[in-house]
Amino acid sequence: MVNQTQSKKTPLIRYPRFNELHNDILLCQEATAQAGEPSCMVLEGVTGAGKSTLVKAYAENFPPYDNDEGTKIPVFYLETPSPVTVKGMALHMLAELGDPAADRGTLQVMNSRLIHYLSVCEVQLVILDDFHHLIDSETNRILATVSDWLKVLIKETGIPFLVVGIENSVDRILRANKQLSRLFAVREKLIPFSMATADDAHSFYLFLDYAQQAVKMQIEHTLSQDEFLVRMYFATDGVVANIMNLLRFAALLCAKKEKTSLTLQDLDVAFNKRLKEHLLKPPDPFMLDINLVLQGIQEGQSYLPNLSPGKRPKPKSAAQILRAK
Numbered sequence: 525m526v527n528q529t530q531s532k533k534t535p536l537i538r539y540p541r542f543n544e545l546h547n548d549i550l551l552c553q554e555a556t557a558q559a560g561e562p563s564c565m566v567l568e569g570v571t572g573a574g575k576s577t578l579v580k581a582y583a584e585n586f587p588p589y590d591n592d593e594g595t596k597i598p599v600f601y602l603e604t605p606s607p608v609t610v611k612g613m614a615l616h617m618l619a620e621l622g623d624p625a626a627d628r629g630t631l632q633v634m635n636s637r638l639i640h641y642l643s644v645c646e647v648q649l650v651i652l653d654d655f656h657h658l659i660d661s662e663t664n665r666i667l668a669t670v671s672d673w674l675k676v677l678i679k680e681t682g683i684p685f686l687v688v689g690i691e692n693s694v695d696r697i698l699r700a701n702k703q704l705s706r707l708f709a710v711r712e713k714l715i716p717f718s719m720a721t722a723d724d725a726h727s728f729y730l731f732l733d734y735a736q737q738a739v740k741m742q743i744e745h746t747l748s749q750d751e752f753l754v755r756m757y758f759a760t761d762g763v764v765a766n767i768m769n770l771l772r773f774a775a776l777l778c779a780k781k782e783k784t785s786l787t788l789q790d791l792d793v794a795f796n797k798r799l800k801e802h803l804l805k806p807p808d809p810f811m812l813d814i815n816l817v818l819q820g821i822q823e824g825q826s827y828l829p830n831l832s833p834g835k836r837p838k839p840k841s842a843a844q845i846l847r848a849k
């Protein structure tokens with residue numbers, strides 16, 4: 525599941541939900557070709573959920589190439605600048621598509637050129653990341669302008685769009701325009717890992733396993749997997765960015781000390797240095813009494829192993845956890 529061909533610095537983890545969403549995006553491309561009408565998708569999630577990583581990895585599967593007619597861009601990935609207006613966004617898109625006169629003309633003229641370039645570059649999917657930048661501080665009137673602009677682009681080009689943003693942000697522009705809403709039949713979320721059910725805990729466990737492989741440092745074999753799972757959830761809220769930040773830094777500290785495995789203490793030091801301020805959490809989640817940790821995450825997370833002192837489970841192997849599922 526860890527992609528060894530990626531950069532050595534940050535190997536990509538292709539966990540099941542990641543692959544599922546890649547498949548959803550591919551289906552949008554295929555459904556568009558089949559129906560002749562753009563099948564668009566929204567991907568929303570909290571900050572750090574891994575949205576940009578996921579869609580950039582998708583775009584990398586369809587890299588730009590040159591042929592006799594010029595540059596072709598099968599999947600056109602674009603970050604929305606901040607702050608930006610609709611005209612600013614059109615300009616940015618034109619510049620990225622290589623228009624030498626990207627800033628010329630009215631919005632209408634820019635739109636015509638944009639439609640032309642998207643067609644000439646044979647774009648099959650447009651991915652607009654951080655789309656909420658376009659609607660961050662907008663009034664309902666501007667919201668309507670954004671949704672109209674998007675609708676015209678999609679309808680005129682026939683190209684499916686994947687619009688990525690912070691939770692519930694993209695939904696706001698779709699609600700502003702029924703026609704646009706219909707084009708975005710696929711609405712997906714990338715939610716943090718959770719401990720709500722045994723399946724959720726299992727997915728989280730697997731991700732932590734891939735993540736340890738990615739940072740090339742495993743937790744000490746004497747540490748219980750259940751305890752590791754619970755404390756990691758407590759410390760990171762199951763958010764991929766927090767998990768990776770914590771494990772990467774802990775692995776770095778270990779490597780500096782020429783250690784070969786991670787202890788709770790290493791994780792605690794890494795948390796206090798890298799996550800405590802950002803998450804506004806109390807310090808030492810890896811050293812805290814396990815009962816306090818369990819109390820801290822009880823609400824809504826019903827699948828929690830019994831870790832009362834005196835009843836601490838023996839360390840489990842990955843195989844045991846998988847069998848127990």
Ligand SMILES: Nc1ncnc2c1ncn2[C@@H]1O[C@H](COP(=O)(O)OP(=O)(O)OP(=O)(O)O)[C@@H](O)[C@H]1O
Nearest residue numbers: 535536537570571572573574575576577764765768
């Ligand atoms: N599949 C993955 N494999 C490895 N690391 C990942 C993966 N997904 C996310 N990360 C890590 O988490 C960090 C945050 O991910 P990303 O920028 O994709 O989140 P995001 O949802 O786009 O956040 P934001 O809404 O703030 O833009 C990345 O820098 C990367 O280090």
Ligand SMILES: [Mg+2]
Nearest residue numbers: 575576577654
């Ligand atoms: Mg992002």
